[in-house]
Amino acid sequence: MIQNYDLVVIGSGTAAQVASSRVRAAGWSVAVIDHLPFGGTCALRGCDSTKVLISGVDAVDMARRMRGRGITGEAAISWPDLIAFKRTFTDPVPANHERRYAERGIDVFHGTARFTAPSTIEVPSVAFTLPPIASVGLGEAQALATGLRFRVNRQKVSNW
Numbered sequence: 328m329i330q331n332y333d334l335v336v337i338g339s340g341t342a343a344q345v346a347s348s349r350v351r352a353a354g355w356s357v358a359v360i361d362h363l364p365f366g367g368t369c370a371l372r373g374c375d376s377t378k379v380l381i382s383g384v385d386a387v388d389m390a391r392r393m394r395g396r397g398i399t400g401e402a403a404i405s406w407p408d409l410i411a412f413k414r415t416f417t418d419p420v421p422a423n424h425e426r427r428y429a430e431r432g433i434d435v436f437h438g439t440a441r442f443t444a445p446s447t448i449e450v451p452s453v454a455f456t457l458p459p460i461a462s463v464g465l466g467e468a469q470a471l472a473t474g475l476r477f478r479v480n481r482q483k484v485s486n487w
């Protein structure tokens with residue numbers, strides 16, 4: 328099966344959300360692919376997760392520093408409870424992201440994407456072709472590693 332898109336975004340992180348939404352709003356057909364649950368590093372494993380976990384550690388640290396200075400009792404971390412709290416932020420992310428893509432008319436696919444030709448991307452059982460102008464947004468590190476660039480036609484995409 329081969330499907331044609333103006334833009335195929337590999338990865339569903341922060342970069343993908345911005346790029347895919349703006350390009351879709353300009354009328355392009357867009358697909359987003361990820362081999363992990365949708366949302367990317369920041370929302371699922373990076374920024375938000377670390378803020379919650381560090382907040383717990385900071386709270387205990389502060390309570391210990393203030394003991395005998397108006398604070399009594401032993402503060403301690405319950406890791407199961409802290410992880411459960413963290414999951415209240417991260418667990419809803421994949422479904423919320425997929426719903427938002429659907430609302431914007433962006434198709435989502437699960438699987439590992441790979442180029443089989445300059446304008447052809449495959450995930451297992453699905454193949455995509457891209458017009459020559461379209462390029463690809465990856466996670467930052469991969470974009471640098473592969474030399475691929477995300478590029479759009481500025482005349483076609485307003486308010487870029």
Ligand SMILES: Cc1cc2nc3c(=O)[nH]c(=O)nc-3n(C[C@H](O)[C@H](O)[C@H](O)COP(=O)(O)OP(=O)(O)OC[C@H]3O[C@@H](n4cnc5c(N)ncnc54)[C@H](O)[C@@H]3O)c2cc1C
Pocket residue numbers: 337338339340341342343360361362363366367368369370372373374375377438439440441465466467468469
């Ligand atoms: C612990 C930690 C804490 C962080 N804290 C902050 C912070 O406080 N503030 C901040 O600004 N930044 C923070 N960052 C950095 C931030 O997470 C990244 O800058 C951001 O996530 C990059 O977004 P991205 O869309 O480029 O890539 P990512 O969000 O990494 O998304 C890339 C996606 O591509 C998918 N993918 C890769 N290859 C393929 C493939 N071949 N096929 C299908 N899917 C593929 C991956 O599964 C992934 O979901 C933190 C990072 C970490 C690790």
